[in-house]
Amino acid sequence: MNARVKDxxxxxxxxxxxxxxxxxxxxxxxxxxIAPKIAPYDPGQINVxxxxxxxxxxxxxxxxxxxxxxxxxxxxxxxxxxxxxFIAVGISIIIGILVGSISGYFGGWIDIILMxxxxxxxxxxxxxxxxxxxxxxxxNIVNVMIVIGVTSWMGTARFVRAEFLSLKERDFLYAARAMxxxxxxxxxxxLLPNAMAPVLVTATLGVATAILTEAGLSxxxxxxxxxxxxxxxxxxxxxIYIFDAWWLTLFPGFAILITVLAFNLLxxxxxxxxxxxLRGR
Amino acid sequence: xxxxxxxLKVESLKKYFQISTSFFSDKKLxxxxxxxxxxxxxxxxxxxxxxxxxxxxxxxxxxxLALYPPTSGKVFxxxxxxxxxxxxxxxxxxxxxxxxFQDPYASxxxxxxxxxxxxxxxxxxxxxxxxxxxxxxxxILEKVGLSADVMPRYPHEFSGGQRQRIxxxxxxxxxxxxxxxxxxxxxxxxxxxxxVINLLINLKKEMGLSYIIxxxxxxxxxxxxxxxxxxxxxxxxxxxxxETLYSSxxxxxxxxxxxxxxxxxxxxxxxxxxxxxxxxxxxNPPKGCRFHTRCPYKFDLCEKVEPKLIExxxxxxxxxxxxxxxxxx
Numbered sequence: 203m204n205a206r207v208k209d210x211x212x213x214x215x216x217x218x219x220x221x222x223x224x225x226x227x228x229x230x231x232x233x234x235x236i237a238p239k240i241a242p243y244d245p246g247q248i249n250v251x252x253x254x255x256x257x258x259x260x261x262x263x264x265x266x267x268x269x270x271x272x273x274x275x276x277x278x279x280x281x282x283x284x285x286x287x288f289i290a291v292g293i294s295i296i297i298g299i300l301v302g303s304i305s306g307y308f309g310g311w312i313d314i315i316l317m318x319x320x321x322x323x324x325x326x327x328x329x330x331x332x333x334x335x336x337x338x339x340x341x342n343i344v345n346v347m348i349v350i351g352v353t354s355w356m357g358t359a360r361f362v363r364a365e366f367l368s369l370k371e372r373d374f375l376y377a378a379r380a381m382x383x384x385x386x387x388x389x390x391x392x393l394l395p396n397a398m399a400p401v402l403v404t405a406t407l408g409v410a411t412a413i414l415t416e417a418g419l420s421x422x423x424x425x426x427x428x429x430x431x432x433x434x435x436x437x438x439x440x441x442i443y444i445f446d447a448w449w450l451t452l453f454p455g456f457a458i459l460i461t462v463l464a465f466n467l468l469x470x471x472x473x474x475x476x477x478x479x480l481r482g483r
Numbered sequence: 484x485x486x487x488x489x490x491l492k493v494e495s496l497k498k499y500f501q502i503s504t505s506f507f508s509d510k511k512l513x514x515x516x517x518x519x520x521x522x523x524x525x526x527x528x529x530x531x532x533x534x535x536x537x538x539x540x541x542x543x544x545x546x547x548l549a550l551y552p553p554t555s556g557k558v559f560x561x562x563x564x565x566x567x568x569x570x571x572x573x574x575x576x577x578x579x580x581x582x583x584f585q586d587p588y589a590s591x592x593x594x595x596x597x598x599x600x601x602x603x604x605x606x607x608x609x610x611x612x613x614x615x616x617x618x619x620x621x622x623i624l625e626k627v628g629l630s631a632d633v634m635p636r637y638p639h640e641f642s643g644g645q646r647q648r649i650x651x652x653x654x655x656x657x658x659x660x661x662x663x664x665x666x667x668x669x670x671x672x673x674x675x676x677x678x679v680i681n682l683l684i685n686l687k688k689e690m691g692l693s694y695i696i697x698x699x700x701x702x703x704x705x706x707x708x709x710x711x712x713x714x715x716x717x718x719x720x721x722x723x724x725x726e727t728l729y730s731s732x733x734x735x736x737x738x739x740x741x742x743x744x745x746x747x748x749x750x751x752x753x754x755x756x757x758x759x760x761x762x763x764x765x766x767n768p769p770k771g772c773r774f775h776t777r778c779p780y781k782f783d784l785c786e787k788v789e790p791k792l793i794e795x796x797x798x799x800x801x802x803x804x805x806x807x808x809x810x811x812x
Contacts, residue, residue, distance in 0.1 A: 373590035377653070380548050380582040381604045382574035391603075395594040 213475040220471020226464035234280045243271035245278040245431050254447045264449040266439060275431040276453060282432040283413050283461065286347050290412040291405050293351025298358025299401065303389055305359065306366025317363070320356045328353045332415060333424070341424040350412050358404050365397035399476040406469035410462040417458050433458050489562075490661060490693055491524040491547070496556030498539075498546050502766070515765050516542040518717035520556075521792070524710075526660070529687065529694045531708030531725075533701060533740065535762055539717040540697045541585075544665045547695070548582055549573060560661070578608055581654035585666035587646035591638040597624070597649055598634035604657045619656065626689075627652045627682060644675035648682070655686060663695045668703060680706060701744050705729060710798075713737045716765055716773040719792055722800040733801045735778050772804060780805055 214220060233240075242262070249269035257264045263272040305316040331353050339345045369375060369392075378392050419425030420434025428435050433454040440450025498517040516539045524530050532540045545551045547558050549565050557564050565576055581604075584590035591600055602620045605611040611619050621631035627648040638646060647667065654662055667683065668676040680703065686692060698704050704711060704725075711728045713721040713736065721734040732738050739758050758777045763769050769776050775785040784804050792802040 373584040373586060374592045376545065376548075376550050377582060377584060377590050377650070378592075378603070379550055380577060380580070381607050381653075382577035383603070383607050387607065391595070392592050396592070 210475055214471060217471045217474060219467045220475070223464045223467030223469075223471060226460060227468055230280060230284060230461055230464065233277060234284050237277040237281055241271075241274035241277045243274045245270060245275045246429050247271070254443065256447070257449055263453050264447065266436070266447070266450055267443060272436070272449060272453060275436055276433070276457060279431040279433045279436060279454065280457070280461075282343065282426055282430065283416060283434075283458075286343065286350070286416040286426075286432075287409040287413040287465075289347045290350035290354070290416075291408040293348060294353075294355040294408060294412075295358055295401060295405050296355075297352065298355035298404075299362050299394070301355065302359040302362025303366060303394065306363035306370070307385070307389055307393065313363075316359075320359055323353070323356050326353075329415065329418065332419065333422075336419065336424050341419070341427060343426050343430065346416055346419055346425050350415050354408060354411065357408075358401055361400040361404060362394075362397050365400065366393055369393050369396055400473075403469055403473040403476065406465055406472055410465035410469070413458065413465070414462050488526040489523050490526040490528070490560070491695075492557075492559040492562075493523070493547065494521050494557040494559070496520045496543070496546060496558060497554040498542055498551060499554045512766050515539075515717045515768055517546060518768070520714075520717070520719055522712060522719065522722060524693065524695070527691065527693055528710060529696060529708045531704035531711040532695065532697045532714060533699060533704050533711060534714035536699060537762060537765065538714045539765070540714050541665050543714070544582070544663050544695065544697050548580060548663060549577075574608075578604075578657050579660045581657070581659040581662050583647075583650050583654050583662060583664040583667045586670050587643050587650055588638075588670075590650050591646055593638055596635050596637055600638070600649060601652045601656055604653060608657060610657065620652075623652045623656045624649075626655075626686070628678075643671050644679060647671060647675075647679055651679075651682065651686070655690060655692070658690065659692070661693045661695070663697070665697045666699070667696065669698060669700060676703070683707065701740060713740065716763065716768050718773055718802065719800075720774065720802050722792070722798075724798060727796075727799050733795060733799070733805075734774075734803050735780050735805070736774050772802075 247270060249265075251269060252261070252265050253267050253269040255261050255265045255269075261271050261273065263276060265271055266275070301316055301320070305313045332349050335349045335353070336345060339349070375388065375392055378388050383392075416425055416432065417434035417437070420432045421438045423435075423438060425434050426432035428439070436454040437451055437458075440447065440454070444451050496517055497515075497519055500514040500516055502512045502514055518539075520539075520543060522530075532543065534540050542551065546553050549558075553566060558566060560576055560580060563576065565573060568576065595603075598617065598620050601623060602611075602616045605616050605619060617634070620634060624631055624633065629645065629648055629652070633641075633645075638649070641649065647670075664683070668679050671679060683694065683696075684707065687694065694707070696704060696707050708725055710722065710724050712719055713728075713734065715736050721728070721732065721737045723732075728737065729741065732741055736758075758779075760777050763773070763776055769786075770789075771787050772778070772781070772785040772790050775781045778785065782804070788804070790802045790804045792800050795801045
């Protein structure tokens with residue numbers, strides 16, 4: 203695998219924007235992990251005497267209407283945003299691979315039924331689907347992850363199915379069958395490893411979408427519930443004070459923008475570097 | 484043909500593919516890839532199957548390997564009809580029947596190391612694991628002319644000839660009886676072709692293998708095979724031992740094929756039998772003898788009645804009407 207990784211890296215590192223995306227993603231990860239170590243205050247600490255202070259040396263990004271330190275809240279919020287992004291995408295990838303594999307490998311009427319189901323799922327505007335389900339299940343962070351996951355797997359399923367269909371006619375698959383390999387072995391050893399490249403790309407782009415969806419849900423008040431800080435609900439709470447305390451909306455908004463951008467740049471860079479047809483450009 | 488030590492027996496095997504023209508039309512087109520093919524093969528034999536591209540030889544190989552389900556017919560391996568076996572038994576049979584593919588770039592999984600590719604049959608059949616598997620893989624790699632150091636490497640690091648050797652190593656590691664090689668050398672350079680052919684011959688001697696070699700290259704077939712089947716449009720037109728076929732071919736199609744072999748002599752002026760026209764579509768094969776549209780000797784019977792495969796001389800089977808022409812030339 204080494205030579206492949208080297209080859210991939212050679213193409214990937216040529217893309218400056220993708221490198222920037224990668225660096226930002228790693229940076230955000232790092233921040234999320236060490237958040238408790240670097241946060242100057244407890245994110246839940248209410249101090250009414252110090253409410254709505256503009257960014258200054260004691261409160262790097264200012265404080266909110268309850269006097270909580272915005273910088274600390276943002277740091278903790280990054281943990282929520284990233285974990286929602288990753289777990290939701292994890293769920294969606296698992297479902298997508300499962301459905302796509304079954305559909306692509308077995309074909310026939312199973313394929314027809316599963317793919318029509320995918321079509322139906324794709325007909326719903328996903329944000330409204332998420333809204334409805336959250337409204338039924340009740341808003342909390344676990345539900346948000348699950349719902350984002352189960353409403354975003356269709357793209358992955360289609361990609362995996364398409365890869366399987368083209369791989370199925372390759373000689374090494376016939377060779378595996380002639381050897382007497384079982385269906386599970388063929389799927390897990392021969393098909394999936396060769397179908398992972400587009401999955402990786404959709405996953406990376408999916409994290410960006412999931413973070414955005416979470417922020418949107420929290421903004422509407424049905425995502426992560428206060429007092430747990432998430433970028434989305436910090437934004438909502440700050441909305442009321444937008445003319446008096448600009449920092450409450452600007453910084454979380456900016457954080458969301460940068461994170462989503464970083465994941466998108468990384469995802470696009472991966473796609474270009476993994477697809478030999480796009481390498482020349 | 485005698486009944487003793489028959490390794491493989493194919494009985495009126497048919498494989499049709501259905502191609503639907505469009506989603507809205509009910510019209511179904513049937514592609515007759517393999518149409519009523521029967522033959523027998525003895526243990527230790529090297530059987531060649533030749534024909535133009537599109538004559539169904541690769542499909543025939545894949546049906547015999549049970550990679551495609553047959554439309555009808557039977558394939559007996561060691562007297563057992565492989566199409567009637569439950570999956571578990573079929574896998575045991577697969578251990579004795581292996582395959583080598585034409586394109587060494589497509590026949591190896593790009594994400595697996597050589598060790599895992601060659602050792603996979605051992606794992607599947609539970610024959611060896613871990614260190615034992617590694618030893619066995621090293622032994623087989625040396626047998627096919629590669630060194631054991633290539634084990635951790637990946638297929639894209641090798642040349643076509645080396646990859647074909649890896650493919651051969653994978654096929655022989657579980658000591659099969661029969662190897663079906665679908666155009667084993669046609670994707671390789673001429674210089675490498677000879678090496679791979681010699682490797683196949685040596686392995687046969689060493690391991691007591693039987694081969695079915697499928698090729699469009701008559702020179703390769705002549706070099707390797709004891710007995711040859713000539714196919715045209717999904718049907719067998721002639722079966723004969725290699726000496727008989729090359730010295731006294733009977734069927735006009737075989738004659739035409741043989742006369743097309745290039746001779747490395749610039750002064751040689753061959754009497755070429757050139758065939759006119761294209762090979763007809765296997766979707767609408769001609770009535771009567773399938774070759775009549777291009778046959779230089781055709782007469783009225785050929786267009787109406789399909790000739791049967793008859794044993795003309797001992798072990799020389801031909802499917803042609805020319806014999807029954809009253810004033811035979």
